[in-house]
Amino acid sequence: MNCPYCHxxxxxxxxxDYYGRDFGTNVYVCIPCGASVGTHRRSKRPLGTMANAELRGLRKQAHYLFDPLWRNKLMGRKAAYKILRKMMGLSKEQAHIGMFNKGQCLVLIEILSKYWNTHQIQQTTQKEIRTMFKSExxxxxxxxxxxxxGEKPFDQVDDTFYRSFAYVAGAVNKFNEIKETLSLDGIDLDQLYEEMGRFSSSEKAMIRFAIQCFNGRLDDITLPQVMHSLDSENSNVIKEAIGIRY
Structure with missing residues (x-):
């Protein structure tokens, strides 16, 4: 093997011999250039192409961003490398970070950095949403x-009127009792108030507040009236709903 820098x-x-420590592998090295590449265990088969310090650093960074795709079980290893081939336009034989040049490493690092930034934002958003709810x-x-x-799930719906109504009404845990009052046409208030006749005072207060979130002209319950009969958990639901709606 010849050094790709000085040939x-x-x-x-x-x-x-090279590191002063036995890692159970061998290494091809160009002392003048500092370029090197390890081998598969103690064989003579290189893991990739020889790289200088800069390229080795870029390859490590690329592995740091790529390997968690399969190590963290976001997908299988084969699937991850299939995506790598597609992203980089490479054959199966070429799709090894140990064979990447500087330009390829920079492209992969940019792609994966954007992916992980988006993934982290999504994970943070999902975590924040989960903490808003009393329970699953x-x-x-x-x-x-x-x-x-007729709306999307809570973490996707944009309409704050529907979102706040559903959030508070869902906390009451009376879906089976009120489901017949809800439809694509909206809320059947007469039927809903009739169903509420069998609810506790705190449940009634929360449903009335949910209706007010949906349309402030439909119910005139005040915030002190709502909060008066609620425990701390449901009080937090009302506070979150105010943030959603207003």
């Missing part, structure tokens, strides 16, 4: 209410 023949050394059932009932109203 001199590379030396073939054990990792113990609260989230489930909120989404069921939105679905009956």
């Amino acid at each position: 001199r023949p590379a030396q073939f050394l054990t990792s113990l 059932n609260h989230k489930k009932q909120t989404d069921l209410i939105l679905d009956l109203l």
